[in-house]
Amino acid sequence: MAGLDGAAEEDVKLxxxxxxxxxxxxxxxxxxxxPxxxxxxxxxxxxxxxxxxxxRPEQTLIRELHEEIGITVKEDCLAPLTFASHAYDDFHLLMPLYICRRWDGDVVARESQALRWVRANRLRDHPMPPADIPLIPHLIDLLA
Structure with a gap:
């Protein structure tokens, strides 16, 4: 594949x-x-x-939220907020971020992971993967 400058680009795993x-x-x-x-x-x-x-992304979230933290989420309670696009060394990550304010059940760590409820303006106090960091300002804007 040729880039805009005509140079060949290697295939990137998305x-x-x-x-x-x-x-x-x-x-x-x-x-x-x-963990x-x-x-x-x-x-x-x-x-x-x-x-x-x-x-579909919504199906993934419904499945993952049940598997990881034991809650049941309905698709109409998931609203797309923003996305991250980040180049790691061996792949490129595209990550839509949804917001959810309603679910059934209690949040429980089912995969031995630590869980924390944090104010949006305190998210930067917790070290995060590089792809997650650009999502923080959107949450601060929404929840401030």
Missing amino acids: TLVVACALVDADKRVLIAQR EGKTLAGLWEFPGGKVEHGE
Whole structure:
């Protein structure tokens, strides 16, 4: 493939991951700490996961939120907010961020991950993967 300047570009693996900013009644956002043994272990992120073949982003979030933190979310409670586009060394990440204020069940760490409810303006106090950081100003604007 040739770029705009005519130079050849190598094929880039595009990975689609979807994330959710769960917002509680006090306008706090849920973040989860990546467990030991996973890439970027110890960093804090918004819950979500990789979109599987044949799956829509909303279906992925519904599945992942149930698997990871035990809540049930209806598709009409998920609203797209923004997205991140980030080049890692071996792939390019495209990550839509949805916001959700209504769900059924109690948030429980089902994968031994630490969970924290944080005010949007305190998200930067928690080390996050590079792709998550540009999402923070959108949440601050929305929840301030």
